[in-house]
Amino acid sequence: MYAREINGKEYTFGVSGKLIRNVLVMYDRQTESYWSQLLGEAVEGEMIGTKLEFLPSWMMTWSEWKEKYPDTLALDKGGRRGARDVYDSYYRSGSAGVVGETFSDDRLYTKEFVIGVELNDKAVAYPFSVLNDEPVINDSVGSHDILVVFDVNSVASAVFDRRVADQVLTFEPADFPATIVDNETGTVWDAFTGEAVAGPLTGNQLVRVKSTTSFWFGWKDFHPDTVVYGIDD
Amino acid sequence: MTKRQKPPFTIPAFWVGLILLLAACTSQSLPENKTATSQHIPANTVNPEKYADLRIVTLLPRDAIPAIDNPRFLTADEADEFYDPDELVIGVTFNGDTRAYSVPLLSNHEIVNDEVGGVKIAVTW
Numbered sequence: 193m194y195a196r197e198i199n200g201k202e203y204t205f206g207v208s209g210k211l212i213r214n215v216l217v218m219y220d221r222q223t224e225s226y227w228s229q230l231l232g233e234a235v236e237g238e239m240i241g242t243k244l245e246f247l248p249s250w251m252m253t254w255s256e257w258k259e260k261y262p263d264t265l266a267l268d269k270g271g272r273r274g275a276r277d278v279y280d281s282y283y284r285s286g287s288a289g290v291v292g293e294t295f296s297d298d299r300l301y302t303k304e305f306v307i308g309v310e311l312n313d314k315a316v317a318y319p320f321s322v323l324n325d326e327p328v329i330n331d332s333v334g335s336h337d338i339l340v341v342f343d344v345n346s347v348a349s350a351v352f353d354r355r356v357a358d359q360v361l362t363f364e365p366a367d368f369p370a371t372i373v374d375n376e377t378g379t380v381w382d383a384f385t386g387e388a389v390a391g392p393l394t395g396n397q398l399v400r401v402k403s404t405t406s407f408w409f410g411w412k413d414f415h416p417d418t419v420v421y422g423i424d425d
Numbered sequence: 426m427t428k429r430q431k432p433p434f435t436i437p438a439f440w441v442g443l444i445l446l447l448a449a450c451t452s453q454s455l456p457e458n459k460t461a462t463s464q465h466i467p468a469n470t471v472n473p474e475k476y477a478d479l480r481i482v483t484l485l486p487r488d489a490i491p492a493i494d495n496p497r498f499l500t501a502d503e504a505d506e507f508y509d510p511d512e513l514v515i516g517v518t519f520n521g522d523t524r525a526y527s528v529p530l531l532s533n534h535e536i537v538n539d540e541v542g543g544v545k546i547a548v549t550w
Binding site: 193194195196197202204205206207208209210211212213216217218219226228229235236240241244247248249250251252253254255257258261262263264265266267268269271272273274275276277278279347 | 475476479480481482483484485486487488489490491492493494496497498499500501503504505506507508509510511512513514515516517518519523524525526527528529530532533534535536537538544545546547548549550
């Protein structure tokens with residue numbers, strides 16, 4: 193999820209038909225520069241080096257999204273029903289994209305989903321399989337203290353900065369998956385939005401940190417030095 | 426423009442397996458002022474070597490997979506007829522405007538250019 197306004201100017205994006213390491217390359221219709229989806233950065237053309245601003249979003253099931261946001265709108269699918277996906281057989285196969293893997297790395301199954309975080313050139317992947325058992329993770333990446341939260345039922349995830357008002361908090365599940373609690377102040381936080389809902393820090397908001405949900409092979413091809421949480425520790 | 430109008434399911438099956446998707450379920454510091462801006466770095470300040478090892482491979486013509494530029498929306502109750510309960514969506518909410526994008530549909534389009542609560546966004550999959 194990216195902002196498509198850059199320095200006050202609106203851009204629209206199309207599908208270039210090109211890939212970098214098996215991941216979508218977009219182009220903008222205004223300058224025809226190429227942009228790597230995974231990097232969020234222009235890699236060729238007039239806009240080279242420009243970074244897109246990441247915006248917070250969630251990937252989760254329709255039923256749980258609607259429960260949280262009953263007033264939500266939903267993209268009109270043009271009459272299509274159900275969740276059949278042109279990539280269904282691709283998801284199930286063991287193949288890693290089309291141009292092969294750039295870096296071979298069998299720490300995880302090729303198509304395992306991971307939540308990837310990169311901060312200060314340090315990359316960490318949090319596999320869904322690890323998050324299943326440990327849905328609230330207090331960690332540090334590139335000297336940033338972060339919190340990873342995962343809801344196994346809706347598969348929603350979010351990564352937050354654990355520093356609030358110059359204090360680094362550590363969290364554990366409370367009425368999970370709805371809420372988490374920090375050990376330092378006992379404040380209760382909404383695990384989905386990061387908003388403090390009860391206790392001394394009520395009214396504060398945990399800040400989202402950029403994260404990417406992707407297949408393992410896509411993440412490690414862009415971040416070959418990545419740590420895999422729960423595997424490498 | 427016939428290419429852009431082509432229904433996605435007519436993309437030859439051979440190609441379908443070739444296009445990859447990676448979820449960009451992404452987020453970042455949540456600015457209270459939701460006016461989204463990205464920093465434009467002038468090209469002459471960029472070290473092109475940084476991108477030299479990112480080999481770009483061409484698989485399809487431009488727009489063979491059609492991005493959605495003018496998305497239309499259903500209410501949640503209307504959508505229940507078309508969305509499975511377990512169907513994955515990418516959801517966003519800005520300034521009280523909340524929207525969900527079907528991931529299976531995104532597989533056919535990869536990109537939706539939209540504006541939500543005054544924030545111009547590109548939903549990418």
